[in-house]
Amino acid sequence: MVVTATRKEADLDDDDQLRCAEPVYSEDGVDLTLIRWMLSLTPAERLDVLEGFAESMAEIRARNVTA
């Protein structure tokens, strides 16, 4: 008996959903998903993102200061 593994219709739908309708990267290599994420935030939320990075960098540098 030959069993042919076939993908269920639901799996094919999931795979199709994983393929974005919009491009993920621009032609010059910019990650467009990050842009769309930032644009979905309010200005106050965007400031939080910037602050989080700056704060993280400051903490990491402080931890790794060599005498």
Added chain:
Amino acid sequence: MPATSQRRFAAILVELRRHNVDFIVVGGVAAGLEGAPVNTLDLDVVHSREPDNLARLLTALESLEATYRTHPGQRLKPDASHLASPGHQLLMTRFGPLDVLGTIGRSRDYKALLTHTVELELADDLRVRVLNLETLIAVKEEVGGEKDVAMLPVLRRTLEEKRRR
């Protein structure tokens, strides 16, 4: 040593607003506030060089304990003549790095930039003028340095995405 574990950019902006300083946020923070996924460690502002505003800015900088980070051990403070110049004052405040800029790009000062700004609400009682993305891109193109050119793709793509919305 600048404070960590707090909202450093917001703290500087609050202090400038508290002293009624006229300024425009530019640079990396402006790009991020306009939606570009960028990282930056310093806050850049272009200030009005009207005499009254220079006095208010000096008071704000005193409150921020701002000294030149180009001379870290000497704790040199900017004075009115420095702030009246078109040049860039690279400062360290108690909340972190702050660049106070007389002009950017092709000698664009506060007056020239003001019509190219948006007012953004960043918190209760904190609204600031931010240079719009189109003009941020134009300034970077004018400066043309490697660092500025490197940021152009992400700024341009952000502008495209904004216009699509």
